[in-house]
Amino acid sequence: MVREHRLDAAALQRLPHRLHRPANRYLSVAMPIISYHDTYKVFSMSRSKSAALSDQVYEGLAGFRLAMRRFLAFSEAALAEAGVTSPQYQALLVVRSTPHRQIRLRDLAEQLLMHHHGAVQLVDRMCSAGLAERIPAEDDKRSVMISLTSKGREVLEALARIHVDGMLENEPLLAESLSRLRQVTELA
Structure with a gap:
C-alpha cells in the first residue's frame, strides 16, 4: 500500500486528533503518529492530481x-x-x-x-x-x-x-x- 505523507498545517488539521500526540510524551514537539492500524492517505492540496511530476x-x-x-x-x-x-x-x-x-x-x-x-x-x-x-x-x-x-x-x-x-x-x-x-x- 502506498501512502503519501506530505503533512502541512491543513493536512494535520484533517487527521484525527489522536494522531497528533507528541513523538515522545516527555518532549513538547508534536509529530503525527501513524500506526499500522491507520490507513490514512494524506495528499498535498497544492498540486493538482493530474499534474505530472518532473524528472528532478x-x-x-x-x-x-x-x-x-x-x-x-x-x-x-x-x-x-x-x-x-x-x-x-x-x-x-x-x-x-x-x-x-x-x-x-x-x-x-x-x-x-x-x-x-x-x-x-x-x-x-x-x-x-x-x-x-x-x-x-x-x-x-x-x-x-x-x-x-x-x-x-x-x-x-x-x-x-x-x-x-x-x-x-x-x-x-x-x-x-x-x-x-x-x-x-x-x-x-
Whole structure:
C-alpha cells in the first residue's frame, strides 16, 4: 500500500486528533503518529492530481531513498555485529530519551507503534540479553517500568556513536536530495 505523507498545517488539521500526540510524551514537539492500524492517505492540496511530476522530483526522491537505504544497511550491519536487533535498539533509544530513564511498558509499546503483547515479548528478550530490567511502578503496582541495565547503557552508547557517524556520512546525499525536492516543489 502506498501512502503519501506530505503533512502541512491543513493536512494535520484533517487527521484525527489522536494522531497528533507528541513523538515522545516527555518532549513538547508534536509529530503525527501513524500506526499500522491507520490507513490514512494524506495528499498535498497544492498540486493538482493530474499534474505530472518532473524528472528532478524523481531524482530527488531516488537520492533520498538511496541515503536512507545506505543508512539502514549500515545500521543493520552495526546492530548485527553488536548482537542487537533493530527493535531492541529502538527500544533502548526510547528508554534513554525519557527524563528518568524509565518508561511504562504501555508507553514503550506506543512509542514503538507496537501492540502491548509485542512490546512484552521485546522486553522479555531485552531482559534475557541483560539490556533492560523491569521495575514495579511506584505509583501503580499494576504497571511495570522498563529501565536500562549498565550493559544496556553501554551497548546503546556505542551504537549511538556509530549511528551518528553513519548519519553524518550520508548527510551530503540526504541534504542534496531534500534541497532538490524543496526547490522543485517550490517552483511547481
